[in-house]
Amino acid sequence: MKFKFGLSFIFVLIYNCCLAGLSPENGIANSDYHYSATVEKPTDSIEQLKKQIKGFAKKKDYQNAIVHSKKLLLKAKVLSDSSHITNAYWRLGYYYKILDQLDSSYFYIDKAYSINLKLKDSIGAGDRLLDMANIQKSLGDYNGGMITATEGLKYLEGSNEIESISGLYQNIAVCQKELGHPKEALRWSDKIFSLLNKHPTADISTENLYNIKTTRANILAALKDYGTSLKILDSIAANTQASNPSQFARAICNKGHYMWLEIKNNPESESLQLDALRIRQELNTVPGLISSTIHLAEYYFETNKPLALDYAQKALANSKKTNNSVAILEALDLLLPLKKSLGQDVSEEAIFYSNVQNTLEKTKQAVRAIYAATKYDNDALEKKNLMLLAQVAIKEKQNILAISATIISLILIVFVVLYKNQQKKKEQLEMAYKTELRLSKKLHDELGNDIFYLMTQVQKEGQDIANPQKVIILEGLDSIYQRIRDISKEFTAIDTGDNFGKEFFSLLNSYSSTKTKLITKELPSNFWDNVSAEAKIEVYRVLQELLVNMKKHSNASLVAITCSKSSKQVVIKYVDNGVGFSLKGNYLGNGLKNVENRIKGIKGNIIFDSKPNEGVTATITFAI
Template identity: 25%
Template sequence: MIKNLLPFFQKKNILFSLLIICLILATLFFVSFSKAEKKQKNHTKTDLSNKIKKTSEKAHAFFDAGKYDSAYFYFNKTQLLCDPKEDYADAYVGSLNYIVEILQRYGNFYEAEATLIKAFPYLDKTSSKKYAINAYTFMAFNYFYTYNNEKALYYHRKALKTAISTFRKARILSEIAFVYVQQKKFQEAKDILEPISKCKIADKITPSNTNLVRSGILYNLALSYIGLGNHKEQALKCLDESLELTIPYNNDFELIANYFGYYLYYSKYYNPELKKFYAEKSYHAAKRAKSAGNEIDRLADLLKMDKAEKAKKYWEIYTRKNDSLYLSRKTAKNQFADVIYDSKKDKEENFELKNQKAERELQLQRQKNRSYISYVVISLSLFIILFLIFYITTKGKREKNDIILKSEMRISQKLHNELNSNIYETLLFVQDHNLENQDNKEKLLDSLNNIYSKTRNISRENSKVPTDERYLAILKEMISEYKTKDVNIILNGFDSVFWSKIDKNKKIILYRILQELLFNMKKSNSSSLVSIIVKEINKNLLISYTDNSNEIISENNILEKRLQNVENRIETIKGTFNFDSNSESGFKISFKFPI
């Protein structure tokens, strides 16, 4: 069947026509597929702006009221509505930032990190830099809370690089300095904070944040001064100004840090009474703010300095508060885990409904797409298979013909070179001599025998070389044919080699190399003794060939050109080739190859 198809495909115009048909089918498929994609995108790009806005407003209301479980639910619902996310990048990234803040309040830092990572691909698509800054800042806080200060600094620096306004940059620099303080790099923190503390930078978007941020800068600067020492007056001045800026806000949560700063200051510059005074003020501020974690920490500070009677009282409170905090956090985490689970479940249900609706509308189009794909795949496959059959068959025939032609030319040339003169001389001898004479008959027979021997040698040179257990015997037989009454050939080491473990191709090449060397020896007609030694050394087969011919190897010598073929054969089996061109006792050559 294939033979019948070949003449058909040998016509170039038929191949060209088939290729054009395949290209047309492929074009039709891609046009149809692009229409389906466009239709699917138009289907999903319905206007969800109002729905997203309403859900986001609910989320913010719950967040401001401190109902973080409900806020999480609606922020999560907002980000699920943002599909595709590129069209609602602000709402999507903003919701994720709030979700992260809630997760961090509950101490779920690993979930917070996974949530933030989802926001990063869309930071460049938001309308304001604040979304990216907040995302980087929350990631920095996340690493800070998990005691990875280097990563925290990395994301604070990314936020700093993204920030444009001076106020935002000052706030971020203050956060970086605070991390340095925790690392006890007080000098680095001081170098950052001193320049920005001298400037009163205002928040033009939310003016109420101005004094709070400045209070934080001065507080962090005071901590760096306390850590360095020898800055007693500067540290107290910063603490006083920070407290003065915080008091008008009537925010007990902010006052916890201010009073704690004084506690650290009077711990550094030993004043037990004031140290205790501010430890108690920080404790009562934490108590009013209902910050259980800070309340317990401040109780621990009081326990360190109070007398036994009061220490017992504080210890009872500390134990009760610690147990209560552990229980409430555990309960809150369990409740919050339910909220996360419900949100994920809601996400899966919404996604499933959207897919069902889209699949119903596009089912017919998808069926058409599958048909087009089938047509194109079948057409292309048929074309490729037939083309490969045609190409491989014609290439194989062409290569085979080239090899046959080259072999015939080589054999013809060799027959011409080696037998032409002998045949011509034999014919002349037959014409000029009486063949009835017994001596003439003898000479004619010798001449014919010589012609036969040369013909047989040429035939053997191009015949198949057996590589089985007969190889050694055939190799020796080939070598013995070059042995005459005038030429003695000595073989050494042939029987000690395990020929069965040598590769077939290497056996054939060794056979041809020795055949070629012996042929050159015989052609020179100047050797009376030939030595061939075979050794197996370190998984290599070493062959040394020596004869006592008087041929000299030089750059322009014919023998040099003949040996080029030997060298090429050796290189094909990754062997090495050496010959002694300065030998005065004859011709020497050695080569080796891996077994």
């Protein structure tokens, strides 16, 4: 029992240690991890934590918002809830950015980005890359910001996330301008407006639209197109004077600055910049105050150095409040030469400048390292996925090839079977035709000649021809002889060449007599040109069979035969006014059954329509 109790105790101890170890990964933000003792056992639900975080954010209590976001992160990790883990990471990045702790902000947003990639959430990944690119831009890492923003476009371009895409374009435009490439910056700005024109109903916030227009004005000023730049700023000022004092102050501050760049010591420029500073002091917007005091320090730099120094010192003080290294260095770039020209000691500021510059450079390098590691992992994962996709594609290709080979084999088998059947039918037709010719010859040459010989013997001179019995025998022999000649005639060879039309027409006319009138129309000389020899033979025999049946059984006085032809088939219609027959039951005798088989042999069709005492209609169709 003691042993079991000891094991249980060790297990609980290890479990608690693991929970304590669930704090965010070691790295830049380690200094913030003192909270773990207070959040290692979160009891609040996910939704309760979110409500608490929103409440702190609303009060601008961002420190508590961060603490509760870390609780949310821990809770989500315990539950293995990826969507809430990435949401917690994003919240931490967002609140750290508000506090200008950009390295910590970047660290957490990068974590959110990594999970978005694992979840294959391309929209989320693109949005997080936009956040990361903006942080790099804020740190003055313009090349890094452009690289990150361009990576974000891979996930978002072509989607309906117009605001995020325009944000990435905007980031690249600003970075290009700051790197001294205003023409390239203007090209990216043009892409934003082209995108917005294509999607006029896109949900873009008013604040973002003002930022996009202000950036364009800044780029045009860098290109020394002050006229167009000032028009844009005037438009923004007119639209925001009553409704958005922060944007209004920004517009008139930039306008005053660009008027000064165009014409030095412009009195209107001074007035506009002082008005902007007054509004920003009333609003107490520290970033705005930094911008105004730096512009005023530049304005008075040559004409009133003590006043310029005063504004530079104010810019430095405000920059220190936000711990904005880029702004601090920009203020010091003005403050150091001003103090030096006024004969003041600059050693303290020079040391501070060096320290800030080093810190900023280290932060840039750290941020780049974070993204480089994530990008390496992402590239490795993407490479692995591509290899898996390639393997799947190879298997799919192999399956397709196997299926294709099977289908082709089946088609070949079907083709061979059909071809063999067709050849067999063709051979059968040829055999039947040869048999008919052989029988015809045998009937004519042997049986016919033998009967004729008997007739001559009966008629020999000196015999009693007048004997009634001999007369009957002679008449019978003559009748048999004539029938044999008719049969022989029916099965003589048929010319399927150029003379077939004449032979066919002769066949039809040969069945016309005083008792039966046959009506037909002479066909064009090229009527049978595209018809195969087999089809010609079978059509000839079928009509011959129909006419023989008519002569033997129908007592028809009138027969009509018509032939027509299209590009795909031949239609032959036979009509007589004979006794007809009933279509009920087994109405096809041997003769008509033979007719039907012949037509099927050439892939044709024959339809009979008849009633007793109403004649017969037969419609023959076959493909050319």
